[in-house]
Amino acid sequence: MLNTSFSTSIVNTRRLPDQRWQIQPERPELAQMLADRFNISPIISQLLINRGIDTLYDAEIFLEPELLNLPSPLEDFPDLAVSLELLENAIASQAKIAICGDYDADGMTSTALLLRSLRYLGAQVDYAIPSRMHEGYGVNKRIIEEFHSEGVELILTVDNGISAFEPIARARELGLKVIITDHHDIPQKLPPANAILNPKLIREDSPYRGVAGVGVAYILAVSLAEQLGQANSDITTQMLELFTLGTIADLAPLTGVNRRWVQSGLKVLPKSNLAGIQALIQMSGVQAPSKDNTNILTPDFGNQKSTIKNPKSLKPEDIGFRLGPRINAIGRIADPQIVIELLTTDDMGMALERAMQCESINRQRQDMCKQIEEEAIEYVETRHVASLHDDRVLLVVCPGWHHGVIGIVASRLVERYGVPVFIGTYEDEGHIRGSARGIPEFNIFEALEYCHNLLGKYGGHKAAGGFSIPAENLELVHSRLSEFANKCLELQHLKPLLKIDTLANLNQLNQKLYRQLNVLEPCGIENPEPVFWTPNVRIIEQGTVGKAHIKMTIEQMVDNRRHTIKAIAWRWREYCPLPANIDIAYKLRENTFNGETNIELEIIGARLPIPTPQSQVILFNQFKSVSTKPRTQFEHLGRSYTCCIYNNDKNNGALELRIQNSEGKILAATPNSTTGLLGSSRQDAKEVDISQPPYDTIIRAALQALDNDDF
Known part of the structure; x- marks a missing residue:
């Protein structure tokens, strides 16, 4: 039996997304304690708890990352001292250093970061990035042989190399020294490099454990600058900006040291002195150029200061959805040299030219993705x-x-x-x-x-x-x-997972709450943007906008008062019209129109309202007078079930919902209870928590089927 969510004949008539909701458990006492201590809403403190922050110390470090006590990287990375010695000797002797980078945003920003810092420190350094089209990911023998023929003495990999045993072995055969900097998972056999810097090889509780490839490059570059006594604000700020760009674009976890450094980096990026970052910000439309330089195509090339109007802190989504894709598009379908030149040049003219190339190529990438996605869906649906x-x-x-x-x-x-x-x-x-x-x-x-x-x-x-x-x-x-x-x-895993933070009613969604959400920034991997849910709202207005979106007005009654709010559901046209009453999951957005700013919802999940214990009792009671036992068939997760309401004579005639699968196993549930029985018979049945997956969704589907059936 096909799962209806996958069936080609039903795809365009589905009324709701096929999702599994995972709602975090509420801890009201702890939430209130954190709220009182840090003067924040209990909703905000519940969000902190959901991110593993359940002590005053952890909350203080999260809210003030600068308080995090960082050990010296030399203590946590065993091969860092060897790496610094190899680089220091190469710089002193003017030996040729070659960087082998990667063609994604992490690899390209890592390459640019090390090129800038090593050149600043006096190194003779160049780079190579393998061709995505012809060679694929990672350092290879062709690059090794080419480096050797050019007189390179020290190879530095960034964002790759941990799995490149044969190329690294060949480099050592040729007498080349190799430092691997990478963050990917550790293979069964490590390559024979002189030094390996990888956070997966250090202690699990290290604050550096979650850094991406650009984070390893940043640690190496800053440590080298400090060892050489040249860690001034100009070069360290440039490195911080490139670290921030690469870390967010690579979807590295924004916790620990990443959170601390990215938070600082987002503050300096808008007023960057790097020509490439200025050009990229302007071309992507993150912020408008200043009045003194309204035409970004004819800038004042003599002025290397920021041309961003009203510089302020960026948010990770500015990088994740605007800057990052323009960089990644180059590595995906064009020459990574464009990005390396963009991020290493001090010439604003060249920077703008390269940024315009990024813009054009990103549009091509979007068109390609759309076409391939459509073809892939057709392939899956038919085969x-x-x-x-x-x-x-x-x-x-x-x-x-x-x-x-x-x-x-x-x-x-x-x-x-x-x-x-x-x-x-x-x-x-x-x-x-x-x-x-x-x-x-x-x-x-x-x-x-x-x-x-x-x-x-x-x-x-x-x-x-x-x-x-x-x-x-x-x-x-x-x-x-x-x-x-x-x-x-398991079968219950085979539908998209939607992780939800906490319940909120519409009357709680206001500017004050939205402003307090800023304490969570920067949000990203392992510190996700908050997702709220509200039960049993009513859609009083809805319609499609653009090519694929649903815009709606939502209403909820709270304390006998009517509360309404605007909402948008991106790429949900196939679900239109949505049922009148649904549970919704969403993120908060601020929308300014005609000078007026309002809070709106970005809908990312919807489901039919969960039957409450009271509604379950009402539904169960509908069948009290039925002389024959009502039986209904329904489908759930691609499997067929039958269900019915029984008067359980062994339990004083209490009503009981029984759901049977094709193998004969029965799930029995009663109203107002979170415990059910599962087994082939009552004698061998075991107790299960029917408030948790997969039982909660099966019961909801059964009750819905009974409610819809005409007896």
Whole structure:
């Protein structure tokens, strides 16, 4: 039986997204204690608790990151001292240093950061980035041989190298010294480098544990500048800006030292002295240029000061949704040299030229993504939809796709189908290259390791990765991935997960609460933007806007007073019209129109209202006078069930909902109880918590089916 959320015949008639909601448990006493101590709303303190902050000390460090006591990186990175010695000797002897970077935002900002800092410190340094189109990720033997022929004596990898055993071994054979700086997961066998700097190799409680590739580069560059006595504000501020740009664009966790440094970096970025960052901010429309320099195409090239009007702190979404994609687009479908020149030049004319190239190429990237996504959805719906529950993983391979953008499409397929996605395209008849994106319960890197003898090159981490496959191994890889997925995924995992922070009523959503949300900034990975939910609201107005969005007005009655608010649901046109009464999950947004600023909602989740204990009793009681036992069939997560209401004679005639699956197992639940029984008979049944997944959603589906059935 097909899951209706995957069925091609029903896709355009679904009334609500097929999601699983995970609502964080409320801790009202602790929330109130933190609220009183730090003079914040209990809603805000509940958000802190949801992020693992449950002591006064942790809350103080989170709210004031500068109070975090940082150990010297030399204490936490065992090979940092060796790395500094190798670089210091190379600078002193003017030996040639070569950086091998990567073509994503993390790798390119890391490369630019080390180029700027090493040149400032007097090094003779150049760089190379492998071709995404022809070589794929990471340092390779061709680059090693080329460095050797150019007289390079020291190679420095950034954002790659931890899995490059053979290329690094070749470099050592040729007499080259190698420092690996990387942040990807550790393979079974480490390459024979002179030094390896990787946060995955340091103690788990280190504040540096979550840094991205650009974070490792930043630590190395700042440590070297300090050791050489040249850590002045100009160079360290430039490095901080590039660190911030790369960290957010790479979706590194914004906790610990990342939170502290990114918070500082976001304050200096708008008034950056780096020509490339000025140009990128202007071209992306994050902020308007000043009145003295309204035409960004004809700037005052002699003035290297910031041209940003009313400089203020940026937010991570400014980088994540505006600056980062323009940088990433270059690495995906063009020459990374464009970004390296953008971020290392001091010439505003060249910076603007390169920023305009980023703008144009990003538009091309958007068009490619749209086309490939449409083709991929059609491919899945016609070939794979029936087997998704059995496979529990999606492997999509088609010729003619640009592998520079398929990772983005993989993320969108995960959002749509709720399963791990491995997507690839043919480089030639014999080779496939692809990208992978996971779900919380699935580790991409471990899945690739599980297929290691069937793959070519591969790498990545828990959430994402890259790989190559000999074409003749395609079906074997699909089978192996499905085998791995079936070991770690249950059927309830196979729908998009929506993590929700806390309940809020519409009367609580005001400017004061919105301003207090700023204490959580910078938000990002492991410190997500808050998601609220409100139960049983009424949609009093709705309609589509643009090509794919729903704009609506929402109403809730609180204490006999009517409260309304505007909302938008991006790319939800297929769900229009939404049911009149729903539970909603959303983020808060500030909208200014005609000089008036209001709080609005960005809807990201919706479901039919959960039956309350009282409504369950009413529904159960509807069947008291029915002489025959009402039975109804329904489908849930691709499986068929029957359900009915029984008068349980063994329990004084209490009403009981019984749900039976195709294997004969029965789930029994009664109103006003969070405990049910699950088993083939009452004698062998075990108690289960029916307020938690997967039982809560099955019960909701059964009650809805009974309510809709005409007896």
